[in-house]
Amino acid sequence: xxxxxxxxxxxxxxxxxxxxxxxxxxxxxxxxxxxxxxxxxxxxxxxxxxxxxxxxxxxxxxxxxxxxxxxxxxxxxxxxxxxxxxxxxxxxxxxxxxxxxxxxxxxxxxxxxxxxxxxxxxxxxxxxxxxxxxxxxxxxxxxxxxxxxxxxxxxxxxxxxxxxxxxxxxxxxxxxxxxxxxxxxxxxxxxxxxxxxxxxxxxxxxxxxxxxxxxxxxxxxxxxxxxxxxxxxxxxxxxxxxxxxxxx
Amino acid sequence: xxxxxxxxxxxxxxxxxxxxxxxxxxxxxxxxxxxxxxxxxxxxxxxxxxxxxxxxxxxxxxxxxxxxxxxxxxxxxxxxxxxxxxxxxxxxxxxxxxxxxxxxxxxxxxxxxxxxxxxxxxxxxxxxxxxxxxxxxxxxxxxxxxxxxxxxxxxxxxxxxxxxxxxxxxxxxxxxxxxxxxxxxxxxxxxxxxxxxxxxxxxxxxxxxxxxxxxxxxxxxxxxxxxxxxxxxxxxxxxxxxxxxxxx
DNA sequence: CGCGAATTTGAAGCCCGTCAACAGCTGTGG
DNA sequence: CCACAGCTGTTGACGGGCTTCAAATTCGCG
Numbered sequence: 001x002x003x004x005x006x007x008x009x010x011x012x013x014x015x016x017x018x019x020x021x022x023x024x025x026x027x028x029x030x031x032x033x034x035x036x037x038x039x040x041x042x043x044x045x046x047x048x049x050x051x052x053x054x055x056x057x058x059x060x061x062x063x064x065x066x067x068x069x070x071x072x073x074x075x076x077x078x079x080x081x082x083x084x085x086x087x088x089x090x091x092x093x094x095x096x097x098x099x100x101x102x103x104x105x106x107x108x109x110x111x112x113x114x115x116x117x118x119x120x121x122x123x124x125x126x127x128x129x130x131x132x133x134x135x136x137x138x139x140x141x142x143x144x145x146x147x148x149x150x151x152x153x154x155x156x157x158x159x160x161x162x163x164x165x166x167x168x169x170x171x172x173x174x175x176x177x178x179x180x181x182x183x184x185x186x187x188x189x190x191x192x193x194x195x196x197x198x199x200x201x202x203x204x205x206x207x208x209x210x211x212x213x214x215x216x217x218x219x220x221x222x223x224x225x226x227x228x229x230x231x232x233x234x235x236x237x238x239x240x241x242x243x244x245x246x247x248x
Numbered sequence: 249x250x251x252x253x254x255x256x257x258x259x260x261x262x263x264x265x266x267x268x269x270x271x272x273x274x275x276x277x278x279x280x281x282x283x284x285x286x287x288x289x290x291x292x293x294x295x296x297x298x299x300x301x302x303x304x305x306x307x308x309x310x311x312x313x314x315x316x317x318x319x320x321x322x323x324x325x326x327x328x329x330x331x332x333x334x335x336x337x338x339x340x341x342x343x344x345x346x347x348x349x350x351x352x353x354x355x356x357x358x359x360x361x362x363x364x365x366x367x368x369x370x371x372x373x374x375x376x377x378x379x380x381x382x383x384x385x386x387x388x389x390x391x392x393x394x395x396x397x398x399x400x401x402x403x404x405x406x407x408x409x410x411x412x413x414x415x416x417x418x419x420x421x422x423x424x425x426x427x428x429x430x431x432x433x434x435x436x437x438x439x440x441x442x443x444x445x446x447x448x449x450x451x452x453x454x455x456x457x458x459x460x461x462x463x464x465x466x467x468x469x470x471x472x473x474x475x476x477x478x479x480x481x482x483x484x485x486x487x488x489x490x491x492x493x494x495x496x
Numbered sequence: 497c498g499c500g501a502a503t504t505t506g507a508a509g510c511c512c513g514t515c516a517a518c519a520g521c522t523g524t525g526g
Numbered sequence: 527c528c529a530c531a532g533c534t535g536t537t538g539a540c541g542g543g544c545t546t547c548a549a550a551t552t553c554g555c556g
Contacts, residue, residue, distance in 0.1 A: 077400060081489060085404040099397050102390025107397050127386060134379050141375070142350025144392045149347050149355050151399035152325060156333040158406040159450025163544070194503065202407025204545050209504050225503085225553075241329065411512070442535060452513050457536050473521085473535080502553065509546080519536070526529085 016045055025093030025180065026067045027121070027139065035133050042125040045069075048117045055096065055110040055118065062106050064120045065097035071116025072191035075099075075108045076199075086200040088150075089113075089192060091177050098144050113191040158202045161240075166201040167211045168239040171221070175230060186233065190226040264293055273341030273428065274315045275369070275387065283381050290373040293317075296365050303344065303358040303366065310354050312368045313345035319364025320439035323347075323356045324447075334448040336398075337361075337440060339425050346392050361439045406450045409488075414449040415459045416487040419469070423478060434481065438474040 017023055017040045027039060046069075049055055055066055058078060066073075073090040087108055090096045100107045101123070130137040157166050179185035190197075194212075198205040215221045220236060222229040230236060265271055265288045275287060294317075297303055303314055306326060314321075321338040335356055338344045348355045349371070378385040405414050427433035438445075442460075446453040463469045468484060470477040478484065 077404065079404065083408065085400070085408065087400045087403065099393050099400065101393040102386055102388075103393055107393065108400075127382065127389070131379055131382050131385055134375065137379055137385070138350055138375060140350075141388075141392070144389070144396065145347050145349040145351055145355065147396050148392065148399060151396060151403060152333070152335045152347065152356070155335065155399060155403050155406055155450075156325070156327065158403055160331065160333065202403075207544060455512060504551070
């Protein structure tokens with residue numbers, strides 16, 4: 001038994017970024033084969049978190065970024081007064097912790113919404129490696145700027161759009177992220193509670209609930225609990241652009 | 249005349265990051281002396297833009313990041329429908345363009361709010377340099393993560409706070425940024441129009457105007473046009489925390 | 497099966513956006 | 527030098543979308 005275990009500690013772990021079905025979404029994206037090996041040298045794979053467990057906590061020392069392999073994670077910041085703001089939902093293939101890069105402590109708390117497995121990238125080794133691999137550094141810049149852009153989009157959604165538009169946008173965002181993983185873009189299960197949706201979109205829980213039933217009555221979606229089916233994607237896209245048309 | 253000019257092309261330009269009063273805010277922060285020289289090799293200094301001129305435009309090829317030397321810049325994104333969202337205001341010592349890092353095109357448009365001078369960092373050279381200088385790379389990561397965090401704070405402000413709280417927060421933010429430059433934190437001139445404030449904070453212009461007069465009637469501030477004096481900073485800080493107290 | 501949490505539904509109130517009109521400031525041209 | 531236009535900022539009135547409060551109902555898990 002000893003030998004097989006030893007082998008597993010080296011070979012399968014090293015090979016797994018190559019084999020990972022998410023390698024086209026995660027960090028290895030656009031990296032040369034031989035460079036991928038060096039990334040695998042620093043990654044700690046296969047950590048598992050149960051629903052509700054914290055991957056890391058705000059204001060604790062920043063040690064690592066995490067790539068979601070399966071499951072889902074929500075990040076949130078707690079202001080001095082204890083008010084929570086959900087800042088993002090992270091699906092498989094997405095990188096958590098970029099908002100803490102270059103800082104001493106984590107800027108937010110990351111919590112598993114369901115049973116979730118992640119790959120861990122120790123930040124000191126990651127920074128060292130990005131210094132050696134220009135493509136990887138470029139990709140890190142890209143991912144971080146994407147996060148900034150996404151946050152700006154969210155700010156736009158929050159400041160200019162109605163409840164219906166915000167929820168339609170979230171459903172479409174989730175849909176495209178499921179599709180990217182070759183899963184159904186019209187029939188999926190929401191990883192987060194209504195409460196999290198409301199907090200993320202800056203709405204009251206009751207409003208979220210009402211919009212869901214309204215969409216259902218209009219035949220745009222079909223929802224029972226967290227199970228959602230998008231019946232009329234075009235109608236949803238119309239809703240998100242509705243506001244624009246009126247103010248054109 | 250020829251010789252002095254030649255000398256100026258080398259010596260004063262190279263020395264200017266050292267001499268710049270903003271060097272403790274901008275990129276050179278926390279960089280070794282000899283490394284600062286290499287940063288100066290790639291920077292193009294002293295470009296001037298008049299009020300209203302664009303530093304760069306959304307969807308045009310991303311070439312450079314810009315550090316504000318004097319004046320002020322606003323960045324905004326235009327959605328497909330033509331709706332504008334102001335994403336940030338940039339004061340001297342702050343770096344513009346981080347949301348486009350690693351992308352092919354600029355993610356937003358940057359516009360001078362007043363006569364503004366900037367230092368330009370060509371992105372290809374900057375990326376190359378950050379690959380060689382770990383401290384500089386670390387600082388870039390830090391600046392970008394700060395931008396993500398700031399954007400999350402904005403989202404929180406937009407989704408949970410009243411008009412008064414948002415405007416109080418903006419005034420306090422501007423105040424501390426003026427103070428950082430050794431300028432008065434209680435008596436300053438707003439670089440942006442009411443319209444920009446409203447757009448940035450997700451409010452109607454009329455609401456911004458009303459809150460300004462309300463603050464004035466309460467003796468918290470004194471404002472005439474863009475000239476603002478903070479008469480009671482503590483009261484402003486209380487306003488921003490008011491919401492929290494009620495929901496504690 | 498039973499309890500607490502999550503979700504849904506209803507009713508009432510309020511903050512803020514919209515519409516409208518006015519005032520203030522700036523620059524231009526007669 | 528003043529008049530006018532255009533833009534920016536201010537003030538008032540009104541309506542609507544969302545929050546809040548309250549309670550019923552369902553869901554989830556031991």
